[in-house]
Amino acid sequence: MLAHQFAMESPMIQAEAVEAMEFSELANRYRVSGVPHTVVNDGKGNLIGAVPETNLLAEIQRALAD
């Protein structure tokens, strides 16, 4: 999983694959309606769908700049 590959590169990154049906309350909080849906820093960033490496990197940079 791409998020897990990212986590391998930095001790600052924690990446959790969350089973959306088992944890539906959390999925609802982030308005998850399709999968995969990636949430960065508790909602500062959001990515819907399977995205390439550069998109995830850009969303992390955007979330950190906020």
Add this chain to the structure above:
Amino acid sequence: MAQLLNDQIQGQIKELFGNLKEPVEIMFFGTKEQCEYCDDTRQLVEEVSALSDKLSLSIHDIQADAGTARQYGVDKTPGLVLAGRDGNQVTDFGVRYAGIPSGHEFSSFINDLVIVSNRDSGLTPQTREFLKGLTKPVHLQVFVTPT
């Protein structure tokens, strides 16, 4: 309980696991409280970890081992951490699962074990360079479903 992984799937995984380099510890976190998928998840990781001598499994209770759960950022059950192991030293790479990695997610889980064992993310040099320079915490949560 019946076997979750049939002989054919076990054979395919063993073939993939032939390339594993370094030891990986799968940490399982369960609970004695209501947990629909804890038993299945535990059985699944027991079956997977038995397929390579590079893999070890540790079983934790999120309440009884609250300190360990906190240390590895586990707050849901079933919870899994894929960590590097060198002798007695466990290295946390921040790779976690909340919920059972079954169906479509099962192949991600197997691939993650290979990546962690190889200690290589496979990312481009540009991405690696940026990530190595991170000074602020980044928490990624990827919502997935088995189908």
